[in-house]
Amino acid sequence: xxxxxxxxxxxxxRVIRGGKxxxxxxxxxxxxxxxxxxxGGNGAGKSTTLLTFLGFLDLAGGNARxxxxxxxxxxxxxxxxxxxxxxxxxxxxxxxxxxNLRYFLGLAGSAGDDESMxxxxxxxxxxxxxxxxxxxxxxxxxRQKVAIALAILRNTDTLLLDEPTSxxxxxxxxxxxxxxxxxxxxxxxxxxxTHDVYGACQVADRIGLLRDGRLVGEFSAPAGGRIDTxxxxxxxxxxxxx
Amino acid sequence: xxxxxLLAKEEWRFWLRSNLALSAAILFLVLLVTTAIxxxxxxAEERHAREHHQEKAESTFLAQPDRHPHRxxxxxxxxxxxxxxxxxxxxxxxxxxxxxxxxxxxxxxSATFAVSGASADLGEFAWLTPAVVYQLFAPLLIIxxxxxxxxxxxxxxxxxxxxxQGISGVTVLYGKAxxxxxxxxxxxxxxxxSGGAAVGRGETVLAAILMVAVYFLYLSIWGLLALFLSxxxxxxxxxLATLTALWLALTLLLPSxxxxxxxxxxxxxxxxxxxxxxxxxxxxxxxxxNVNDPAFDRLRRDLLKQYGxxxxxxxxxxxxxxxxxxxxxxxxxxxxxYADRRMAMEQKQAALLARHGWLSPLLATADASRAIxxxxxxxxxxxxxxxxxxxxxxxxxLNRLHASKLAYIDDIKRSSDQQAEKRTRVSGENWKxxxxxxxxxxxxxxxxxxxxxSVLALLVWFAVxxxxxxxxAGRIRL
Ligand SMILES: Nc1ncnc2c1ncn2[C@@H]1O[C@H](COP(=O)(O)OP(=O)(O)O)[C@@H](O)[C@H]1O
Ligand SMILES: [Mg+2]
Numbered sequence: 273x274x275x276x277x278x279x280x281x282x283x284x285x286r287v288i289r290g291g292k293x294x295x296x297x298x299x300x301x302x303x304x305x306x307x308x309x310x311x312g313g314n315g316a317g318k319s320t321t322l323l324t325f326l327g328f329l330d331l332a333g334g335n336a337r338x339x340x341x342x343x344x345x346x347x348x349x350x351x352x353x354x355x356x357x358x359x360x361x362x363x364x365x366x367x368x369x370x371x372n373l374r375y376f377l378g379l380a381g382s383a384g385d386d387e388s389m390x391x392x393x394x395x396x397x398x399x400x401x402x403x404x405x406x407x408x409x410x411x412x413x414x415r416q417k418v419a420i421a422l423a424i425l426r427n428t429d430t431l432l433l434d435e436p437t438s439x440x441x442x443x444x445x446x447x448x449x450x451x452x453x454x455x456x457x458x459x460x461x462x463x464x465x466t467h468d469v470y471g472a473c474q475v476a477d478r479i480g481l482l483r484d485g486r487l488v489g490e491f492s493a494p495a496g497g498r499i500d501t502x503x504x505x506x507x508x509x510x511x512x513x514x
Numbered sequence: 515x516x517x518x519x520l521l522a523k524e525e526w527r528f529w530l531r532s533n534l535a536l537s538a539a540i541l542f543l544v545l546l547v548t549t550a551i552x553x554x555x556x557x558a559e560e561r562h563a564r565e566h567h568q569e570k571a572e573s574t575f576l577a578q579p580d581r582h583p584h585r586x587x588x589x590x591x592x593x594x595x596x597x598x599x600x601x602x603x604x605x606x607x608x609x610x611x612x613x614x615x616x617x618x619x620x621x622x623x624s625a626t627f628a629v630s631g632a633s634a635d636l637g638e639f640a641w642l643t644p645a646v647v648y649q650l651f652a653p654l655l656i657i658x659x660x661x662x663x664x665x666x667x668x669x670x671x672x673x674x675x676x677x678x679q680g681i682s683g684v685t686v687l688y689g690k691a692x693x694x695x696x697x698x699x700x701x702x703x704x705x706x707x708s709g710g711a712a713v714g715r716g717e718t719v720l721a722a723i724l725m726v727a728v729y730f731l732y733l734s735i736w737g738l739l740a741l742f743l744s745x746x747x748x749x750x751x752x753x754l755a756t757l758t759a760l761w762l763a764l765t766l767l768l769p770s771x772x773x774x775x776x777x778x779x780x781x782x783x784x785x786x787x788x789x790x791x792x793x794x795x796x797x798x799x800x801x802x803x804n805v806n807d808p809a810f811d812r813l814r815r816d817l818l819k820q821y822g823x824x825x826x827x828x829x830x831x832x833x834x835x836x837x838x839x840x841x842x843x844x845x846x847x848x849x850x851x852y853a854d855r856r857m858a859m860e861q862k863q864a865a866l867l868a869r870h871g872w873l874s875p876l877l878a879t880a881d882a883s884r885a886i887x888x889x890x891x892x893x894x895x896x897x898x899x900x901x902x903x904x905x906x907x908x909x910x911x912l913n914r915l916h917a918s919k920l921a922y923i924d925d926i927k928r929s930s931d932q933q934a935e936k937r938t939r940v941s942g943e944n945w946k947x948x949x950x951x952x953x954x955x956x957x958x959x960x961x962x963x964x965x966x967x968s969v970l971a972l973l974v975w976f977a978v979x980x981x982x983x984x985x986x987a988g989r990i991r992l
Binding site: 323326328347348349351352354356358360362363364365366367375376377378379380381426 | 516517520521524527528531532670671672674675676677678679680681682992
């Protein structure tokens with residue numbers, strides 16, 4: 273019964289990359305409508321964790337489930353139900369923002385109409401004059417905005433966001449956090465990777481702390497409140513498990 | 515399916531926005547169109563010249579005055595092989611085998627190059643034909659267009675974005691393949707035009723279609739190779755380097771190795787050695803000009819017995835003519851024996867070379883292309899055989915004229931007796947026994963049959979690479 277309310281489940285996940293065990297048995301779950309922040313230093317295994325839900329990596333052990341189904345059994349179904357924002361906004365340099373959106377949405381099978389596309393670009397505050405320029409001329413933050421717009425337009429129940437605020441200016445970061453809260457309030461499930469403690473505490477309902485391929489702690493927001501930034505910061509900086 | 519189309523369209527948009535792909539495509543097109551025009555003009559001129567020479571040779575022979583038939587045996591005749599319509603696309607062996615031959619009594623001359631100014635203009639570049647451009651250079655353009663198909667997206671991480679939209683690696687492959695095959699089809703348009711022009715010159719539509727199909731298969735093999743390596747490689751540079759090395763190996767190195775292999779394992783005896791052995795063989799057959807040669811003793815005895823007479827003067831036929839016919843026949847049998855042996859060896863060499871097509875698609879393609887264009891060894895050898903048949907036919911016709919129309923008495927006295935010499939002349943009307951010579955390429959069924967083993971090799975290459983590519987794409991990695 274409980275599992276029916278879970279979107280994403282990692283069960284004793286183990287992954288070996290380049291001959292090195294980078295996930296050493298991770299277990300956590302994200303419930304429907306929840307914003308889960310995955311926090312950790314460089315190389316902790318955050319991006320790797322996201323990739324397992326998309327079926328991009330072979331598992332050395334454990335299970336990854338999306339909507340209760342094993343990812344390995346139907347990778348395409350898992351990918352269809354997830355909007356994924358990669359670590360570095362990976363879109364076509366030779367296309368402009370609109371062309372990129374139209375193309376990737378076409379691949380997703382959700383041909384977005386022009387209006388919703390403009391609305392999404394408005395939401396991420398991409399300047400209108402930039403929308404017809406090729407991405408080759410964009411700043412990192414502008415590309416990130418297009419990628420976020422794509423993730424929203426996918427209109428999936430689940431979003432996996434890998435360092436979504438990198439490259440964004442402080443105003444844009446605040447706007448983005450508001451956006452994530454709005455999505456969650458609409459019932460979307462968000463799994464968000466970051467190494468920004470403050471940002472994570474601002475938006476997440478729960479935070480998992482990842483260190484060297486292990487989940488070393490979890491923090492939950494009290495009812496109606498936010499997670500205590502201080503506590504998370506302390507845990508993040510310490511060498512000990514929480 | 516709509517995803518495949520979408521992917522293919524996107525690939526095309528990428529090419530159209532990339533200067534390198536566009537300039538390479540234009541360069542290729544210019545090279546192709548130039549060689550197509552030059553080769554077509556050259557072959558058309560040769561065709562025209564040879565048809566003209568053939569008619570002239572025939573009318574010259576027919577216009578000879580009344581004379582002794584044996585003088586016409588030595589006067590001889592020329593035959594010319596007119597190029598097949600598709601030779602304008604692939605002249606094949608035509609550029610290394612002779613296209614004309616002097617026919618005369620008592621010997622089989624080898625084919626020589628028709629004296630025609632057209633090919634001399636191009637000099638060294640005569641080897642650069644549309645077929646060679648397709649075989650050698652088209653793969654480079656395909657490598658350029660195809661090598662990055664997947665690995666480019668892997669390097670820029672857009673592969674992850676693509677797959678994350680919920681499409682499979684195999685769908686990605688199909689999309690990229692569709693784009694590349696569409697490009698290949700476009701590259702084949704000049705060949706299609708060339709084939710259409712050949713149909714206009716009398717070629718069958720089927721032959722033209724077969725030709726296009728063979729090159730589509732060949733270029734698709736390169737397309738699949740490029741895609742396969744693009745799916746597997748981690749770096750774009752690796753894919754490009756591997757494909758370039760493969761191009762060098764499969765289009766330059768292996769073919770030249772194959773040629774020297776074929777020559778080494780099945781050497782065709784040198785002209786001079788065989789010439790000497792043959793000469794001593796032929797001497798044993800006797801000199802057909804000399805009725806007293808002991809080689810013809812038995813013939814004479816049989817003749818006298820057959821007609822129940824004592825002396826050759828009493829025979830109702832001219833012994834000189836009979837001996838000439840008899841000796842020409844025996845000589846020709848011997849010459850044909852040598853020719854057949856040489857041709858069989860050439861066939862073995864060609865077959866050995868064609869079998870290397872299992873290793874190099876270029877060799878298989880070149881072989882199939884020549885076969886379909888009717889510019890292969892089969893057609894050349896048939897030209898030699900038909901020319902020889904014509905030679906034997908008119909020489910023997912003249913010999914029979916010699917035997918039946920000329921009195922033996924006059925014949926032996928003709929150098930000393932002017933009246934007798936006059937009587938040994940036969941009317942120039944008789945030269946009409948010479949048949950017209952018009953060489954026709956094999957019919958399309960025969961040509962398809964000749965091309966089949968190499969086409970099979972290409973089909974196997976295509977199938978294996980298709981399966982390998984799909985399997986690799988099914989396990990695609992970021
Ligand atoms: N493509 C790869 N091949 C081999 N090892 C990798 C690859 N990507 C990441 N790793 C290794 O996996 C570990 C976890 O990486 P990652 O999940 O990207 O960390 P994070 O996102 O937390 O910074 C690191 O040690 C990294 O070196
Ligand atoms: Mg990362």
